[in-house]
Amino acid sequence: MITLVKAFISAALAGLLGLDAVQAFQFLLARPAFVGPVLGLLNGCPLEGARIGILLELLYIDFIPVGGVVPPNGTAAAAAGVLAYCAGGLAPSLAFFIGLAAGVLYSPVEYRLRAARSPWNARVEAEVSAGEITLRRWLAGAMLAESAAMTVYVLACAAVAAAAGALPGISRLYPGTDFAYSLMPWLGLSGLYFRFRTQARKKG
Secondary structure (H helix, E strand, O other): OOOHHHHHHHHHHHHHHHHHHHHOOOOOOHHHHHHHHHHHHHHOOOHHHHHHHHHHHHOOOOOOOOOOOOOHHHHHHHHHHHHHHOOOOHHHHHHHHHHHHHHHHHHHHHHHHHHHHHHHHHHHHHHHHOOOHHHHHHHHHEEEEEEHHHHHHHHHHHHHHHHHHOOHHHHHHHHHHHHHHHHHHHHHHHHHHHHHHHHHHHHO
C-alpha cells in the first residue's frame, strides 16, 4: 500500500517537474539528472535513482528539438526507470532500459499534446484583438493537460514494469541487461566527448 502511494506521488511529482522543460521556468528541474535522484530519494533508493538519472542524462543530452522534431522525454524516462526499480521490483539494469524506452515512446504523446494546443493560438489571438486578455486560463489549461498526461504515462509505465516483474523467468534476462547496462557509462561519455570535440572545432 505504501509503495502504491509513493508511486502515485512520484508520478504526480514527475508531472509537475516535466512542466519545467517548456511550460514553466526552465530551471533544468525536468532533466533526468535531477528527476532520478529526487524520485529515488522519495522511494528509498537515492543511489540507484541518481545512477539511472545520470546515465539517461548522458544519453539524452545530445538530443536537440529542431522544428517539429520532439526529442525523447528525459523526465518520463527517469521517472519510469526509477519506479520500475523501486516500485516494480525489477533489476536496475532492466529498469534503466524500460526508462530509456519510456522516454522515447513519450515523444508521440508530447507531439499530440502540442498539436492539440495549436488551435488555441487563433483563439488567443482573437481574444487579445478583442481586448479580452485571458492568457492565464490558457496557460493553466496547457499546464494541467501536460502534467496530467505525464502523470498517467508514468503510472502506466510503473504498472507495466510491475507486471513484467511478476512474469516467471524474468530473471533470465538480467545477465544480458546487466552487461548492456555496464556499457552505458562508456557509451554516454563517448557521445559526450565527441559532442564537445565537435563544438571545440567549430569555435576553433
